[in-house]
Amino acid sequence: MKPDLDVTSVPGWAIAPTTPPAGTRGRSWTLIAFDSAAIAVAHEWQRQIVSAAAESAVRMHRAADIADAVTALRADLADATVGWRLMVAGPAYACLSLRADAVALGVADDEMTFASTEVTARSVQCVHCPTVNHVVVDLEDVTPCAGCGRNLLVYYHVSRRRGTYLGFMADAEEMPA
DSSP states (O other), rough: OOOGGGSSSSSSSTTTTOOOOOOOOEEEEEEEOOOOHHHHHHHHHHHHHHHHHHOOOEEEEEHHHHHHHHHHHHHHTTOOOTTTTEEEEHHHHHHHHHHHHHHHTTTTTGGGGEEEEEEEEEEEESSSSEEEEEEOOOTOOEEEEEETTOOOEEEEOOOOOTTTTTEEETTTSSSSS
């Protein structure tokens, strides 16, 4: 039985592709896009922001990977003032990872907006070893851990600190002593 997402740590945009409108209440924005579909979203956000806020400062970044996105985030955050907003578009796993970095840097949830362009790939943290498995898997499905070989159940929990799903041994009761 699937739990109500409201009682989990999994954001709705990580389950189904989602494109919210731009948050136009602000003074400056950092837009980060991970893939070509995300670039289209970021351009639409930019259009919405510019038409709603005459004196808007929008910085748009095309991130090649998560490290590139974190570099852009850090640079823009260093200059941020009251009214700064972060808007991120791309695969959910990349958005979750960047959200974890943003939270660690002190960005509040109400300062961030996410659009997910793809939701089937997930980063799953094995609780039995330090391995983060990057796999295409549904929630409640089982995937082998690349580190310890255990069969991991992908659970409805996302770590805000790591941006990864929780994976734990699905067949612990069946293992020989």
